[in-house]
Amino acid sequence: PGTLHVVATPIGNLGDLSPRALDTLRSVAAVCAEDTRHTRQLLSHFGLERPLLALHQHNEDAQAAQLVARLLAGESLALVSDAGTPLVSDPGYRLVGAARAAGVRVSPVPGACAAIAALSVAGLPSDRFVFEGFLPAKGSGRRERLSRVAGETRTLLFYESAHRIEEALADMALVFGAARRAVIARELTKLFETVLDGSLADLQARVAGDPDQRKGEFVVIVEGAGEDADAKIAEGQRLYAKLSEYLK
Numbered sequence: 662p663g664t665l666h667v668v669a670t671p672i673g674n675l676g677d678l679s680p681r682a683l684d685t686l687r688s689v690a691a692v693c694a695e696d697t698r699h700t701r702q703l704l705s706h707f708g709l710e711r712p713l714l715a716l717h718q719h720n721e722d723a724q725a726a727q728l729v730a731r732l733l734a735g736e737s738l739a740l741v742s743d744a745g746t747p748l749v750s751d752p753g754y755r756l757v758g759a760a761r762a763a764g765v766r767v768s769p770v771p772g773a774c775a776a777i778a779a780l781s782v783a784g785l786p787s788d789r790f791v792f793e794g795f796l797p798a799k800g801s802g803r804r805e806r807l808s809r810v811a812g813e814t815r816t817l818l819f820y821e822s823a824h825r826i827e828e829a830l831a832d833m834a835l836v837f838g839a840a841r842r843a844v845i846a847r848e849l850t851k852l853f854e855t856v857l858d859g860s861l862a863d864l865q866a867r868v869a870g871d872p873d874q875r876k877g878e879f880v881v882i883v884e885g886a887g888e889d890a891d892a893k894i895a896e897g898q899r900l901y902a903k904l905s906e907y908l909k
């Protein structure tokens with residue numbers, strides 16, 4: 662059988678598409694994409710033209726069977742999503758599951774992932790973390806979901822969109838407490854990349870006070886519960902670092 666290559670694409674900066682990702686995309690019989698128009702643009706930016714197959718939430722089950730048949734017949738395929746790593750808040754797990762169940766080799770071409778990129782610059786404990794993806798769109802559902810992780814001691818990662826960032830921060834401050842530390846990573850790898858840190862109350866005020874901070878794509882990272890001692894030590898170290906700049 663062929664191989665299903667799961668290929669990460671950039672989350673903004675096209676320079677993040679790896680040479681191996683390009684080689685892989687060039688070599689496969691077809692590329693399964695979430696939005697074929699979007700992926701066609703990406704490929705043509707790199708001078709590539711491949712047959713594209715749509716694989717999204719609504720047709721994934723039906724498509725998966727056909728794609729697995731092609732893989733079993735010996736064709737290799739690539740799976741990409743619109744941005745970052747497929748399957749991470751994106752379609753693909755049904756296809757990957759079906760391919761694995763059929764004994765097809767599934768191989769990753771790793772690359773950008775917004776959650777991991779944000780975690781890597783957040784400066785919050787990163788040895789153990791929980792990816793919560795998107796919160797429910799409705800207020801009550803969102804607060805319910807937040808309540809369920811309010812006591813979680815590991816660092817929490819959320820995806821958020823521009824039109825809900827303010828409400829999400831307000832609900833986080835409400836459920837987790839306004840003093841909980843958090844980081845907002847916005848537009849990573851893009852022109853207006855910003856990483857803000859502070860208490861949830863701070864961040865809420867900064868986002869409310871600056872319309873620019875409500876534009877684009879967001880990862881919100883929230884410190885876990887009950888790590889008070891660690892948080893105080895980190896705060897102390899932060900202050901010390903600032904002070905020592907002045908004392909130089």
Ligand code: SAM
Binds near residue numbers: 849851
């Ligand atoms: N599969 C993607 C990944 O690996 O990151 C995530 C896809 S999900 C549909 C899109 C969400 O990811 C956005 O709403 C935002 O929360 C986050 N995201 C994507 N690109 C981002 C970026 N450049 N900066 C910050 N967040 C981003």
